[in-house]
Amino acid sequence: MALSKEQIAQRIAKEVKDGYYVNLGIGIPTLVANFVRNDISVEFQSENGVLGMGPFPFEGEEDPDLINAGKQTITALPGASFFDSAMSFGMIRGQHVDLTILGAMEVSQNGDIANWKIPGKMVKGMGGAMDLVASAENIIVAMMHTNREGESKLLKECSLPLTGVNCVKKIVTNLAVLEIVDGKFLLLERAPGVSVEEIQKATEGDLIVKGDIIEMKF
Amino acid sequence: MIKKTVANVREACEGIADGMTFMLGGFGLCGIPENIISELVRRNVQNVTCISNNAGVDDFGLGLLLKKHQIKKMISSYVGENAEFERQMLNGEMEVELIPQGTLAQRCEAARSGIPAFYTPAGYGTEVAEGKETREFRGKMHVMEKAFEADFSFVKAWKGDEAGNLIFKGTARNFNPAMCGAGKITVAEVEELVPAGQLDPNQIHIPGIFIQRIFQGENYEKRIEQLTVRKRN
Numbered sequence: 001m002a003l004s005k006e007q008i009a010q011r012i013a014k015e016v017k018d019g020y021y022v023n024l025g026i027g028i029p030t031l032v033a034n035f036v037r038n039d040i041s042v043e044f045q046s047e048n049g050v051l052g053m054g055p056f057p058f059e060g061e062e063d064p065d066l067i068n069a070g071k072q073t074i075t076a077l078p079g080a081s082f083f084d085s086a087m088s089f090g091m092i093r094g095q096h097v098d099l100t101i102l103g104a105m106e107v108s109q110n111g112d113i114a115n116w117k118i119p120g121k122m123v124k125g126m127g128g129a130m131d132l133v134a135s136a137e138n139i140i141v142a143m144m145h146t147n148r149e150g151e152s153k154l155l156k157e158c159s160l161p162l163t164g165v166n167c168v169k170k171i172v173t174n175l176a177v178l179e180i181v182d183g184k185f186l187l188l189e190r191a192p193g194v195s196v197e198e199i200q201k202a203t204e205g206d207l208i209v210k211g212d213i214i215e216m217k218f
Numbered sequence: 219m220i221k222k223t224v225a226n227v228r229e230a231c232e233g234i235a236d237g238m239t240f241m242l243g244g245f246g247l248c249g250i251p252e253n254i255i256s257e258l259v260r261r262n263v264q265n266v267t268c269i270s271n272n273a274g275v276d277d278f279g280l281g282l283l284l285k286k287h288q289i290k291k292m293i294s295s296y297v298g299e300n301a302e303f304e305r306q307m308l309n310g311e312m313e314v315e316l317i318p319q320g321t322l323a324q325r326c327e328a329a330r331s332g333i334p335a336f337y338t339p340a341g342y343g344t345e346v347a348e349g350k351e352t353r354e355f356r357g358k359m360h361v362m363e364k365a366f367e368a369d370f371s372f373v374k375a376w377k378g379d380e381a382g383n384l385i386f387k388g389t390a391r392n393f394n395p396a397m398c399g400a401g402k403i404t405v406a407e408v409e410e411l412v413p414a415g416q417l418d419p420n421q422i423h424i425p426g427i428f429i430q431r432i433f434q435g436e437n438y439e440k441r442i443e444q445l446t447v448r449k450r451n
Contacts, residue, residue, distance in 0.1 A: 013234065047319065048245040049389045059447045064248065064440035065376075065388035071246040072446035082388055084395040084423075085245070086327040089320025093338065112343075122308070124298035130346060131320030134339035165343035202244070 002174040003191045003216070010035040011189075011216060012101055012172050013056050015140055021045055021210065023092065023132060025102030026070045028142040043079070045097055047088050047128040052080025055125055068109040069128065089128070093135045100136035102129060104143045104168075106158045109205035111180045114160035126163060133164030145173035145202045152204035154178070154185055175199050177216070184208050189216050219414045222382035222432045227257045230405045230431045234263050237290075238369040241326060241397040242270040243259065246443045249390030250279050251374040253407045253435035258283055267291040270375060271322060273303050273392050278441050287311065293366075295319035299443070321363050323393060328365035329400035330428065333449055335364045371401030374435070375424070378408035379417045382426030391423070399428030407435040 003011065009031035016022055016032065018040035024030050034057075036042055044053040046068040053068060054075035062073040076082075083091075091097055106114040113133055116126040133139060146152055154171065171178045176199045177189040184206040190199055190213050200207055224230045231254065234321075236239075240258075240386050244250030258266075259282050266289055273292055274281035283289050284302050291313040297303055306312040318340040328336055337360035351362040373394040376387035384406055386394060398404050411434035426432075 019263040046389070048248070049392050056446045056448045058450050062387060062442065062445060062447055064442045067246065067248050067389050067443070069245075071248070071443040073442060074446075076388075082386075082391055084386075084391050085319070085323035085393045086396040089323050093320060093340070122304050125294060125316045126295035126318055126346075127296040128319035130344065131338075131340040134342060162344045176322070188448035 001191065001193050006031060007218060008172050008174060010218065011177065012140055012142055013037075014040055015098065015170070018042070020098040021051065021096065022099045022101065023047065023097050025129070027103045029098065029101040029103060030070065045088070045091065046074070047092065047132070049083050049084070049085060049088050050074070050076060050080060054080070089131050092131055095135060095137055097136065099138045099140065100132050101140045101142060104141045104153070106143055106153050106160050107143070107168050107171055108154055108155050108158045109180065109185050110183045111166045112158050113163050113168050114158040115163050117161045120159070129163050133167045136167070139166050140170045140172060141166050142172055145175040145199070152202055154203045154205050156205045167176070175202055180205045181208070186210070187213055189214050191216055192218070219381050220426070221380050222426055222429050223411065224431045224433050226433055227253045227407070227435070229263065230407070231257045234258070234261065234370060235446065236264040237266070239261070239267040239269065239367065241366065241368045241371040241401050242268060243373040243392065243394030243397050244270065244272070244279065245389065245392035246272050247274065247279050247441045248375050249386070249392050249394055250274070251372045251407050252438055254372045254405060255279065255282060258288070259286060262286065262288065264288055265290040269322070269326070269368060270292055271295050271319060273297045273300050275299055276302050278439070284407045290441065291315065293317065293322070295322050300400050318400050322323045323396050325366045326393065326396035326400045329367065330396065330398065333365060335362050337362055366400060368401035369403070371397040371399070371400065371404040373397050373404065373406050375406055375408045377410045377412065377417060378432050379412050379426075380407055380408065380414045380432070382429030382432050383417055384408065384424040384429065385417060385421060387424050395424050397417065398424045403430045404428055405431045407433055409435060409438060
């Protein structure tokens with residue numbers, strides 16, 4: 001069965017290692033924080049100016065001066081720090097943040113990503129996504145494998161306006177875990193009960209299948 | 219000590235005129251100069267260009283200026299959550315320039331620091347880079363971005379003193395520090411204004427040299443855009 005959004009987040013959480021500073025995008029990436037092992041030390045960065053972001057506040061303890069990049073009220077954990085936007089993006093551009101997890105509308109087999117604009121629809125803006133994808137060394141995309149019409153979002157070339165080029169390294173979808181290697185999608189893992197054929201069918205870009213593909217366990 | 223205090227928001231906004239470019243601090247509704255925005259609405263200044271990460275919501279923040287059609291152009295990274303904004307943008311009543319958030323912050327900081335332009339990897343290979351100079355450094359492509367030019371910077375801090383020194387709180391800091399000294403005149407509104415000597419110089423986030431006018435704001439609403447809480451057990 002295809003993974004739920006929570007399971008996608010749960011699978012991505014395994015990529016978060018001890019000592020990592022991590023930036024989580026809006027949507028499925030935000031859920032990753034719930035599944036990170038509690039025996040490792042990880043700090044979450046929110047690009048509006050906090051490192052060491054904690055869970056949502058208890059009712060009545062919310063502070064209007066403490067929000068995340070999604071404008072939600074948050075808390076700060078022991079060891080947290082606040083800083084301004086220029087320094088925040090200095091951290092990102094200077095590659096001090098170890099891992100960036102974000103959503104996408106389309107990813108191409110050479111690692112291009114499109115996630116900010118659909119022609120003909122109201123454009124809300126790229127926020128920090130272009131800075132993040134252009135600079136992060138380690139980018140994982142969390143996305144559904146296909147759109148609502150059942151069309152593949154893993155393409156030979158993106159059709160939507162790009163957010164960044166040659167930047168995505170790993171993709172976790174509701175069907176599979178894939179890596180971008182030599183301009184192709186390399187299949188690493190499949191969702192429980194999902195066959196390689198189904199993944200192949202849902203992938204418009206070139207898919208490399210080497211040997212037995214392990215099934216994810218939850 | 220060089221005194222930067224002005225009596226109130228009216229005095230703080232002296233000299234603003236139609237057609238000017240303003241920088242306004244804040245991320246969403248967090249850390250926005252609420253008093254100054256109200257004064258810009260009251261003065262009904264027209265055809266202004268606003269450099270601000272976001273554009274407020276329909277009835278708060280920069281949304282108040284939008285509603286009165288005072289804004290000619292917005293330069294932002296994200297403008298969601300605002301129906302009137304969408305309407306004016308789609309009808310061509312207002313010009314919008316969307317730029318990456320880190321580039322926005324750095325263009326403010328560059329303006330403050332006397333750096334006319336810089337290279338960033340953000341936006342390379344996208345429509346953001348169209349018409350801009352690109353150049354390779356250390357095997358990676360970069361886009362040249364220029365420092366902003368603005369007539370006024372309007373910022374909000376938590377505490378300030380008569381000398382214009384500022385301390386920010388939490389994530390209300392955001393774009394405010396980078397905008398201090400980036401416009402020709404920087405006006406700071408603070409929740410608490412104290413005499414010089416009462417703030418520890420070790421704790422100052424922005425020194426008063428970047429501030430021309432400072433005043434204590436009133437009636438802060440500090441609206442929360444997305445109240446998100448967890449239940450107690």
